[in-house]
Amino acid sequence: MLSVVRLLLIPLFLYLLLGPRADGLALAVLLASGATDWLDGKLARVLGQTSRLGALLDPLVDRLSVLSTLAAFVVRGIIPWWVAVVLVARDVLLAGTMLVYRRRGLPPPEVIYLGKAATFVIMIALPVLLASTGTSSVAAVASPLGYALLIWGTALYVWTGALYSYKAVLVARHVPRQDAVGRADG
Incomplete structure (x- = not known):
């Protein structure tokens, strides 16, 4: 469930960063995505709950998050x-x-x-x-x-x-x- 939330945060982050350039809100979304990723892994370990979908979705969302952030930062001239x-x-x-x-x-x-x-x-x-x-x-x-x-x-x-x-x-x-x-x- 948390991986799906992170996946949905990607287009929101991109819109905020590249559209209205609402950097403060984009930063909040980026931090929320990172916290959700950490929480997802922590909960899976503590509760001993894993799923086949989660095992596939989590690394996919990680890569999409990183790629989209890097691309947006290049477009904005941040990196x-x-x-x-x-x-x-x-x-x-x-x-x-x-x-x-x-x-x-x-x-x-x-x-x-x-x-x-x-x-x-x-x-x-x-x-x-x-x-x-x-x-x-x-x-x-x-x-x-x-x-x-x-x-x-x-x-x-x-x-x-x-x-x-x-x-x-x-x-x-x-x-x-x-x-x-x-x-x-x-």
Whole structure:
């Protein structure tokens, strides 16, 4: 249910940010979306409730939220286009490495804690950068803080992408594909 709410918040966020440029309201929606995402995961763990739909919908909504936020921030000039390209390219590259694991009958690699930290830093940077769009004293402080977080988070994101890619290369080199194993045995 919370994933559906988050999904519905995406077009509202985009409208507020790109239409009337109601940055304060857009920031509130962005923060509500993040809180709802956290609450969704927390409740699922505490209550031991998961569903097949939730398992599919949650990561889809996560990606849609990130992509739409990055695209809107580029359109508004809040972040440079190349930062969005780097962040999206890293995710596309890592999605491609999942084929290496799948072809070998292996689960995806263990999550690297530093990768979670990088994502967290970027998820903090985006609302801080949105808060920096005004002319208040808060905006004056938020701007350098937001860009510092974005730079640091992007660097960590790229670094962990390289680590995940390296792991996939090692698996590709040292673990035979399942269809190759089947032919060798047959």
